Amino acid sequence: MKLFTYARPADAEDALHQGAADGARYLGGGTNLVDLMRETIERPGALIDVTGLPGAIEETAGGSLLLGAAARNTAVAEHRAVRTRYPMLARAIMAGASPQIRNMATVAGNLLQRTRCAYFYDHAGSRCNKRVPGQGCDAIEGFNREHAILGASAACVATHPSDMCVALAALDAVVHTRSADGGRTVPLTELHRLPGDHPEIETILQPGELVTAVELPALPLAARSTYRKVRDRASYAFALVSVAAALDTRGGAVRDVRIALGGVATKPWRAWRAEEALRGRPAGAESFRAAAEAELADARPLADNGFKVELAKRTITAVLTELAGGEA
Numbered sequence: 001m002k003l004f005t006y007a008r009p010a011d012a013e014d015a016l017h018q019g020a021a022d023g024a025r026y027l028g029g030g031t032n033l034v035d036l037m038r039e040t041i042e043r044p045g046a047l048i049d050v051t052g053l054p055g056a057i058e059e060t061a062g063g064s065l066l067l068g069a070a071a072r073n074t075a076v077a078e079h080r081a082v083r084t085r086y087p088m089l090a091r092a093i094m095a096g097a098s099p100q101i102r103n104m105a106t107v108a109g110n111l112l113q114r115t116r117c118a119y120f121y122d123h124a125g126s127r128c129n130k131r132v133p134g135q136g137c138d139a140i141e142g143f144n145r146e147h148a149i150l151g152a153s154a155a156c157v158a159t160h161p162s163d164m165c166v167a168l169a170a171l172d173a174v175v176h177t178r179s180a181d182g183g184r185t186v187p188l189t190e191l192h193r194l195p196g197d198h199p200e201i202e203t204i205l206q207p208g209e210l211v212t213a214v215e216l217p218a219l220p221l222a223a224r225s226t227y228r229k230v231r232d233r234a235s236y237a238f239a240l241v242s243v244a245a246a247l248d249t250r251g252g253a254v255r256d257v258r259i260a261l262g263g264v265a266t267k268p269w270r271a272w273r274a275e276e277a278l279r280g281r282p283a284g285a286e287s288f289r290a291a292a293e294a295e296l297a298d299a300r301p302l303a304d305n306g307f308k309v310e311l312a313k314r315t316i317t318a319v320l321t322e323l324a325g326g327e328a
Contacts, residue, residue: 002040008049012178012212018048019208020180026050026210028070028109031101036114041123041131050210051106057081063218066176069108069211073164074099076107086216088225088244089167095229096163098236108211110164111175111191112203116238117147117158129155130199145304146240149312150265150296156199157302159263160192161238166262167227169270170244172217179209188214192267199266221248221256228319229262230311239263241312247323249283257320259295264312271295274316283324285317292316 009015019026023045027033036042055070057079065081076082077093093102096110119126119139127136139147139157147157165188173188191203205211216222225246231237242262248255257278259271274295281287292313299309 002037002043002045004044005046006049007046008052010052012053012210015048015050015053015210016178016180016208018046019210021046024048024208026108028106029072029101029104030109031097031105032109032113039121039123041121050108054212055106060215065216067107067214067216069106069213071107073097073102073105073107073110076164077102082216084223086167086171086219086222086225088170088222088227088246089164089216091227092163092167092229092242092244095227095242107164107214110162111168111188111211111214112205113162114202115158116161118143120158129195130158130202133198133200140302143304144302146238146263147302147305148264148266149299149301149305149308150261150269151194152266152300153195153197153199155197156195156266158195158199158266159238160265160267162268163227163229163239163242163262165192165268166242166260167244168214168216169268170225170246170258170260171219171222172258174215174217175211176213176215177205177209177211179206183212185215188268189270195266219246219258221246221258224248224323225258226319226323228315230315231263241308241315243312243315243319245316245319245323247283247320249324252283254278254281254283254287259291259316259320261295261312261316264299264308271316273297278320283320285321288317288320288324289313291320 025044027047055068077090126138168188229242246258261269274291277291277294
């Protein structure tokens with residue numbers, strides 16, 4: 001492991017000052033970054049420990065819920081307002097990792113975790129454009145059962161690993177950040193970039209920019225929401241397909257809906273096309289399946305992951321049927 005310095009800033013201003021140094025990285029719970037440092041994939045010159053910065057979970061005057069960047073995942077999942085107003089988020093976090101990891105991981109760290117692609121981690125024997133830009137991607141012609149069918153490019157087919165981010169994408173969450181230029185807000189759906197020709201650039205954040213909070217807007221239909229994760233084993237496995245969804249019906253028709261997918265794309269995937277196909281349509285399995293077909297129309301499976309297309313369609317249909325009051 002490369003030698004590095006460690007600092008624990010007193011406040012956000014101090015964190016920004018120290019985070020501006022070349023090679024500096026912000027450290028949350030360390031459940032991803034420290035692993036990558038052990039593997040010598042990440043080699044920061046300085047770690048800025050931001051776990052002492054605000055991690056409160058607070059309701060705003062406008063009715064939204066503000067999650068401090070340093071809030072632990074366990075605290076978010078167990079918070080009464082999250083469990084009652086945004087149950088999909090609580091369920092996504094609980095499905096995401098072991099209790100020990102949830103107790104360490106932070107909100108901001110979850111947003112910024114890197115892919116779990118085996119070729120990304122195999123720096124000794126595999127080519128990876130995320131790790132070494134321009135090197136190539138061995139996953140495309142390799143074992144790619146767990147890789148992306150949406151949003152991929154000729155440079156990268158790795159999936160984004162987060163469960164929490166899938167729920168945040170469905171909930172219209174907004175990310176609050178600070179930098180030397182001031183503060184800004186970014187919709188969660190715009191935070192992560194598609195790989196294109198530069199998969200090593202994973203978010204729109206600028207160097208040294210600090211995530212300070214994630215805001216969940218007041219969204220009444222989110223109280224009727226859920227998260228379903230399909231994986232190879234029930235204990236601590238990443239999603240093959242996951243669906244976060246909220247549904248509002250009236251008179252047997254879909255009045256409003258939110259859907260996001262995990263395990264199938266290079267970023268948390270908001271299913272805009274499926275949502276548009278459902279509004280005003282009958283709230284039944286036929287409409288749900290048609291919406292799923294529309295969303296997966298542009299899927300581009302690889303040699304080993306074609307099963308994800310049908311699995312995603314069936315999972316979307318089952319989750320929406322459950323929310324509509326039918327059998328899932």
